[in-house]
Protein backbone atom coordinates (compact mmCIF):
# COMPACT_ATOMS: atom_id res chain seq x y z
CA UNK A 1 0.00 0.00 0.00
CA UNK A 2 1.23 3.45 -0.88
CA UNK A 3 1.03 6.13 1.81
CA UNK A 4 -0.26 9.21 0.06
CA UNK A 5 -2.45 12.28 0.57
CA UNK A 6 -5.60 10.28 1.27
CA UNK A 7 -4.13 7.83 3.81
CA UNK A 8 -6.15 7.75 7.04
CA UNK A 9 -4.48 7.26 10.41
CA UNK A 10 -5.54 5.21 13.42
CA UNK A 11 -3.47 4.25 16.43
CA UNK A 12 -3.33 3.19 20.05
CA UNK A 13 -2.76 5.34 23.14
CA UNK A 14 -0.90 3.57 25.93
CA UNK A 15 1.80 3.93 28.55
CA UNK A 16 3.80 1.85 27.92
CA UNK A 17 2.74 1.05 24.38
CA UNK A 18 5.91 -0.38 22.90
CA UNK A 19 4.79 -4.01 23.44
CA UNK A 20 1.49 -3.59 21.51
CA UNK A 21 0.38 -6.18 18.95
CA UNK A 22 -2.38 -3.94 17.58
CA UNK A 23 -0.40 -2.55 14.60
CA UNK A 24 -0.03 -6.14 13.32
CA UNK A 25 -3.83 -6.59 13.46
CA UNK A 26 -4.91 -3.30 11.89
CA UNK A 27 -2.21 -2.91 9.25
CA UNK A 28 -2.98 -6.47 8.09
CA UNK A 29 -6.72 -5.73 8.00
CA UNK A 30 -6.02 -2.52 6.02
CA UNK A 31 -4.07 -4.55 3.46
CA UNK A 32 -6.68 -7.32 3.38
CA UNK A 33 -9.61 -4.92 2.94
CA UNK A 34 -7.77 -2.59 0.53
CA UNK A 35 -8.42 0.44 2.75
CA UNK A 36 -5.79 3.18 2.65
CA UNK A 37 -5.11 3.30 6.40
CA UNK A 38 -2.09 3.13 8.68
CA UNK A 39 -2.12 2.23 12.37
CA UNK A 40 0.63 3.41 14.70
CA UNK A 41 1.44 3.31 18.45
CA UNK A 42 1.22 6.54 20.49
CA UNK A 43 3.01 6.70 23.83
CA UNK A 44 0.74 8.99 25.88
CA UNK A 45 1.90 10.15 29.32
CA UNK A 46 -0.69 9.85 32.10
CA UNK A 47 -1.15 13.63 32.42
CA UNK A 48 -1.52 14.12 28.64
CA UNK A 49 -4.62 12.02 27.87
CA UNK A 50 -6.85 15.06 27.19
CA UNK A 51 -4.20 16.65 24.98
CA UNK A 52 -3.86 13.36 23.09
CA UNK A 53 -7.63 13.10 22.39
CA UNK A 54 -7.89 16.74 21.29
CA UNK A 55 -4.70 16.42 19.21
CA UNK A 56 -5.93 13.23 17.52
CA UNK A 57 -9.20 14.93 16.60
CA UNK A 58 -7.42 18.04 15.31
CA UNK A 59 -5.16 15.84 13.17
CA UNK A 60 -8.23 14.12 11.68
CA UNK A 61 -7.41 10.65 13.05
CA UNK A 62 -10.14 8.23 12.04
CA UNK A 63 -10.07 6.38 15.35
CA UNK A 64 -7.90 5.13 18.17
CA UNK A 65 -7.60 2.27 20.59
CA UNK A 66 -6.89 3.04 24.21
CA UNK A 67 -4.96 0.67 26.43
CA UNK A 68 -3.59 0.49 29.97
CA UNK A 69 -3.63 2.78 31.94
CA UNK A 70 -5.90 5.19 30.02
CA UNK A 71 -9.17 3.24 29.55
CA UNK A 72 -11.04 5.25 32.19
CA UNK A 73 -8.99 8.46 32.05
CA UNK A 74 -10.02 9.04 28.44
CA UNK A 75 -13.78 9.19 29.21
CA UNK A 76 -14.08 12.90 30.19
CA UNK A 77 -12.64 13.93 26.79
CA UNK A 78 -15.21 12.11 24.64
CA UNK A 79 -18.28 13.65 23.03
CA UNK A 80 -20.41 10.50 23.47
CA UNK A 81 -20.36 7.02 25.01
CA UNK A 82 -21.77 3.81 23.59
CA UNK A 83 -24.20 2.10 26.04
CA UNK A 84 -21.99 -0.94 26.62
CA UNK A 85 -18.89 1.21 27.30
CA UNK A 86 -21.00 3.24 29.72
CA UNK A 87 -22.08 0.08 31.53
CA UNK A 88 -18.51 -1.25 31.71
CA UNK A 89 -17.10 2.15 32.65
CA UNK A 90 -14.05 1.75 30.43
CA UNK A 91 -13.28 2.63 26.81
CA UNK A 92 -10.80 0.89 24.52
CA UNK A 93 -11.94 2.32 21.17
CA UNK A 94 -12.54 5.90 19.99
CA UNK A 95 -14.65 6.39 16.88
CA UNK A 96 -14.59 9.75 15.12
CA UNK A 97 -17.93 11.59 14.83
CA UNK A 98 -18.91 15.11 13.72
CA UNK A 99 -18.60 16.42 17.27
CA UNK A 100 -15.64 14.50 18.73
CA UNK A 101 -14.82 10.89 19.54
CA UNK A 102 -17.45 8.38 20.68
CA UNK A 103 -16.18 5.82 23.21
CA UNK A 104 -16.76 2.08 22.76
CA UNK A 105 -15.62 -1.02 24.60
CA UNK A 106 -14.75 -3.87 22.24
CA UNK A 107 -12.87 -5.95 24.87
CA UNK A 108 -16.02 -7.63 26.16
CA UNK A 109 -17.59 -8.49 22.77
CA UNK A 110 -14.07 -9.52 21.70
CA UNK A 111 -13.79 -11.98 24.58
CA UNK A 112 -17.26 -13.36 23.87
CA UNK A 113 -16.43 -13.86 20.21
CA UNK A 114 -13.13 -15.56 21.16
CA UNK A 115 -14.78 -17.88 23.68
CA UNK A 116 -17.52 -18.80 21.23
CA UNK A 117 -14.91 -19.59 18.60
CA UNK A 118 -13.00 -21.75 21.09
CA UNK A 119 -16.23 -23.66 21.84
CA UNK A 120 -16.50 -22.39 25.42
CA UNK A 121 -20.01 -22.10 26.82
CA UNK A 122 -21.05 -19.54 29.43
CA UNK A 123 -24.77 -20.22 29.82
CA UNK A 124 -25.49 -22.61 32.70
CA UNK A 125 -21.79 -22.87 33.68
CA UNK A 126 -20.14 -22.58 37.09
CA UNK A 127 -17.35 -20.05 36.58
CA UNK A 128 -14.42 -18.69 38.59
CA UNK A 129 -12.73 -15.39 37.79
CA UNK A 130 -9.23 -14.92 39.22
CA UNK A 131 -8.72 -11.17 39.77
CA UNK A 132 -10.96 -8.16 40.28
CA UNK A 133 -9.34 -5.44 38.18
CA UNK A 134 -10.73 -3.53 35.20
CA UNK A 135 -10.94 -6.51 32.88
CA UNK A 136 -12.35 -8.86 35.54
CA UNK A 137 -15.21 -6.42 36.07
CA UNK A 138 -16.06 -6.36 32.35
CA UNK A 139 -15.83 -10.16 32.19
CA UNK A 140 -18.17 -10.50 35.20
CA UNK A 141 -20.74 -8.27 33.47
CA UNK A 142 -20.47 -10.42 30.33
CA UNK A 143 -21.00 -13.62 32.36
CA UNK A 144 -24.09 -12.11 33.99
CA UNK A 145 -25.53 -11.09 30.66
CA UNK A 146 -24.82 -14.51 29.11
CA UNK A 147 -26.55 -16.35 31.96
CA UNK A 148 -23.71 -18.08 33.82
CA UNK A 149 -25.19 -20.34 36.52
CA UNK A 150 -22.74 -19.35 39.25
CA UNK A 151 -19.79 -16.95 39.49
CA UNK A 152 -17.07 -16.93 42.14
CA UNK A 153 -14.65 -13.99 42.01
CA UNK A 154 -11.38 -14.77 43.79
CA UNK A 155 -9.10 -11.82 44.45
CA UNK A 156 -6.14 -10.92 46.65
CA UNK A 157 -8.03 -7.80 47.76
CA UNK A 158 -11.41 -9.25 48.74
CA UNK A 159 -13.28 -5.91 48.85
CA UNK A 160 -12.67 -5.37 45.14
CA UNK A 161 -14.11 -8.81 44.36
CA UNK A 162 -17.09 -8.07 46.62
CA UNK A 163 -17.79 -4.75 44.89
CA UNK A 164 -17.87 -6.49 41.49
CA UNK A 165 -20.06 -9.36 42.74
CA UNK A 166 -22.58 -6.91 44.22
CA UNK A 167 -22.63 -4.86 41.04
CA UNK A 168 -23.17 -7.78 38.66
CA UNK A 169 -25.88 -9.24 40.88
CA UNK A 170 -27.64 -5.87 40.83
CA UNK A 171 -27.24 -5.34 37.08
CA UNK A 172 -28.31 -8.88 36.16
CA UNK A 173 -31.14 -9.01 38.72
CA UNK A 174 -29.90 -12.46 39.86
CA UNK A 175 -27.93 -13.44 42.92
CA UNK A 176 -25.45 -15.58 40.98
CA UNK A 177 -22.09 -13.98 41.90
CA UNK A 178 -20.10 -14.10 45.12
CA UNK A 179 -16.65 -12.97 46.23
CA UNK A 180 -13.87 -14.84 48.00
CA UNK A 181 -10.40 -14.01 49.19
CA UNK A 182 -7.80 -15.54 46.85
CA UNK A 183 -6.23 -17.55 49.68
CA UNK A 184 -9.63 -19.20 50.35
CA UNK A 185 -9.55 -21.17 47.09
CA UNK A 186 -9.05 -24.29 49.26
CA UNK A 187 -12.66 -23.82 50.48
CA UNK A 188 -14.20 -24.13 47.00
CA UNK A 189 -16.82 -26.89 46.77
CA UNK A 190 -16.00 -30.12 44.93
CA UNK A 191 -17.35 -28.94 41.58
CA UNK A 192 -15.88 -28.54 38.10
CA UNK A 193 -15.45 -24.96 36.89
CA UNK A 194 -14.58 -22.85 33.89
CA UNK A 195 -11.84 -20.54 35.24
CA UNK A 196 -10.99 -17.17 33.68
CA UNK A 197 -7.56 -15.88 34.69
CA UNK A 198 -7.81 -12.07 34.77
CA UNK A 199 -4.79 -11.05 36.87
CA UNK A 200 -1.52 -10.01 35.29
CA UNK A 201 0.40 -12.84 36.97
CA UNK A 202 2.33 -15.05 34.56
CA UNK A 203 2.78 -12.34 31.96
CA UNK A 204 6.13 -12.01 30.23
CA UNK A 205 8.81 -11.64 31.62
CA UNK A 206 7.62 -13.36 34.87
CA UNK A 207 6.49 -16.45 33.01
CA UNK A 208 7.24 -18.93 35.79
CA UNK A 209 4.42 -17.63 38.03
CA UNK A 210 0.72 -18.49 38.37
CA UNK A 211 -1.67 -16.70 40.71
CA UNK A 212 -2.50 -20.08 42.33
CA UNK A 213 0.23 -22.72 42.15
CA UNK A 214 -1.49 -25.50 44.15
CA UNK A 215 -2.43 -28.44 41.87
CA UNK A 216 -5.47 -29.36 44.00
CA UNK A 217 -7.13 -26.14 42.75
CA UNK A 218 -6.56 -27.13 39.11
CA UNK A 219 -8.26 -30.50 39.57
CA UNK A 220 -11.51 -28.53 39.85
CA UNK A 221 -10.98 -26.73 36.53
CA UNK A 222 -12.35 -28.31 33.34
CA UNK A 223 -11.36 -25.31 31.19
CA UNK A 224 -8.91 -22.49 31.89
CA UNK A 225 -9.07 -19.25 29.93
CA UNK A 226 -6.08 -16.98 30.53
CA UNK A 227 -6.54 -13.40 29.37
CA UNK A 228 -2.75 -13.10 29.32
CA UNK A 229 -1.38 -13.92 25.87
CA UNK A 230 2.38 -13.60 26.28
CA UNK A 231 3.71 -16.30 26.64
CA UNK A 232 1.38 -18.32 24.42
CA UNK A 233 1.18 -21.05 27.07
CA UNK A 234 1.21 -19.48 30.54
CA UNK A 235 1.97 -21.39 33.72
CA UNK A 236 -1.76 -21.18 34.60
CA UNK A 237 -2.62 -22.83 31.27
CA UNK A 238 0.00 -25.51 31.80
CA UNK A 239 -1.29 -26.28 35.31
CA UNK A 240 -4.83 -26.67 33.92
CA UNK A 241 -3.55 -29.05 31.22
CA UNK A 242 -1.40 -31.04 33.66
CA UNK A 243 -4.55 -31.68 35.68
CA UNK A 244 -6.67 -32.91 32.79
CA UNK A 245 -8.36 -29.67 31.65
CA UNK A 246 -8.14 -27.70 28.41
CA UNK A 247 -6.84 -24.16 28.28
CA UNK A 248 -6.63 -21.15 25.96
CA UNK A 249 -4.73 -17.87 26.03
CA UNK A 250 -5.98 -14.30 25.49
CA UNK A 251 -4.67 -13.89 21.95
CA UNK A 252 -8.04 -14.45 20.26
CA UNK A 253 -9.67 -11.91 22.60
CA UNK A 254 -7.02 -9.43 21.50
CA UNK A 255 -7.68 -10.29 17.86
CA UNK A 256 -11.46 -9.87 18.08
CA UNK A 257 -11.42 -6.64 20.09
CA UNK A 258 -9.23 -5.29 17.27
CA UNK A 259 -11.42 -6.65 14.48
CA UNK A 260 -14.55 -5.13 16.05
CA UNK A 261 -12.78 -1.74 16.40
CA UNK A 262 -11.66 -1.89 12.76
CA UNK A 263 -15.24 -2.61 11.68
CA UNK A 264 -16.49 0.40 13.66
CA UNK A 265 -13.91 2.77 12.13
CA UNK A 266 -14.39 1.66 8.55
CA UNK A 267 -18.00 0.53 8.50
CA UNK A 268 -17.07 -2.87 7.03
CA UNK A 269 -17.58 -6.52 7.98
CA UNK A 270 -14.38 -8.50 8.35
CA UNK A 271 -14.51 -11.99 6.86
CA UNK A 272 -13.15 -15.11 8.60
CA UNK A 273 -10.29 -15.22 6.07
CA UNK A 274 -9.35 -11.60 6.81
CA UNK A 275 -9.48 -12.24 10.57
CA UNK A 276 -7.30 -15.34 10.07
CA UNK A 277 -4.74 -13.22 8.23
CA UNK A 278 -4.67 -10.72 11.13
CA UNK A 279 -4.31 -13.59 13.63
CA UNK A 280 -1.39 -15.03 11.67
CA UNK A 281 0.28 -11.58 11.58
CA UNK A 282 -0.10 -11.24 15.37
CA UNK A 283 1.40 -14.64 15.98
CA UNK A 284 4.29 -13.85 13.63
CA UNK A 285 4.91 -10.54 15.44
CA UNK A 286 5.03 -12.49 18.72
CA UNK A 287 7.30 -15.16 17.31
CA UNK A 288 4.64 -17.92 17.68
CA UNK A 289 4.05 -20.24 14.75
Ligand code: NAP
Pocket residue numbers: 068107130131132133134135136155156157160182198199200201203211227228229250251253254255257
Ligand atom coordinates in the same frame (compact mmCIF):
# COMPACT_ATOMS: atom_id res chain seq x y z
P1 NAP B 1 -5.73 -4.47 36.73
O1 NAP B 1 -6.95 -3.64 36.73
O2 NAP B 1 -4.41 -3.85 37.10
O3 NAP B 1 -6.00 -5.72 37.74
C1 NAP B 1 -4.96 -6.60 38.08
C2 NAP B 1 -5.51 -7.76 38.91
O4 NAP B 1 -4.41 -8.65 39.18
C3 NAP B 1 -6.08 -7.36 40.26
O5 NAP B 1 -7.17 -8.19 40.57
C4 NAP B 1 -4.92 -7.63 41.23
O6 NAP B 1 -5.32 -7.94 42.55
C5 NAP B 1 -4.33 -8.87 40.59
N1 NAP B 1 -2.94 -9.02 41.00
C6 NAP B 1 -1.89 -8.26 40.60
N2 NAP B 1 -0.76 -8.71 41.21
C7 NAP B 1 -1.12 -9.76 41.99
C8 NAP B 1 -0.40 -10.65 42.84
N3 NAP B 1 0.92 -10.54 43.02
N4 NAP B 1 -1.09 -11.63 43.48
C9 NAP B 1 -2.42 -11.76 43.31
N5 NAP B 1 -3.16 -10.95 42.50
C10 NAP B 1 -2.51 -9.97 41.85
O7 NAP B 1 -5.48 -5.18 35.31
P2 NAP B 1 -6.55 -5.43 34.14
O8 NAP B 1 -6.58 -4.25 33.25
O9 NAP B 1 -7.80 -5.94 34.74
O10 NAP B 1 -5.82 -6.58 33.30
C11 NAP B 1 -5.66 -7.90 33.82
C12 NAP B 1 -5.00 -8.80 32.79
O11 NAP B 1 -5.83 -8.97 31.65
C13 NAP B 1 -3.65 -8.29 32.27
O12 NAP B 1 -2.73 -9.33 32.35
C14 NAP B 1 -3.90 -7.94 30.84
O13 NAP B 1 -2.77 -8.23 30.01
C15 NAP B 1 -5.03 -8.89 30.47
N6 NAP B 1 -5.84 -8.33 29.35
C16 NAP B 1 -5.93 -9.06 28.21
C17 NAP B 1 -6.66 -8.57 27.13
C18 NAP B 1 -6.75 -9.37 25.87
O14 NAP B 1 -7.20 -8.83 24.85
N7 NAP B 1 -6.36 -10.62 25.88
C19 NAP B 1 -7.31 -7.34 27.23
C20 NAP B 1 -7.20 -6.62 28.40
C21 NAP B 1 -6.45 -7.13 29.46
P3 NAP B 1 -5.60 -6.76 43.63
O15 NAP B 1 -6.98 -6.25 43.32
O16 NAP B 1 -5.50 -7.44 44.93
O17 NAP B 1 -4.54 -5.72 43.41
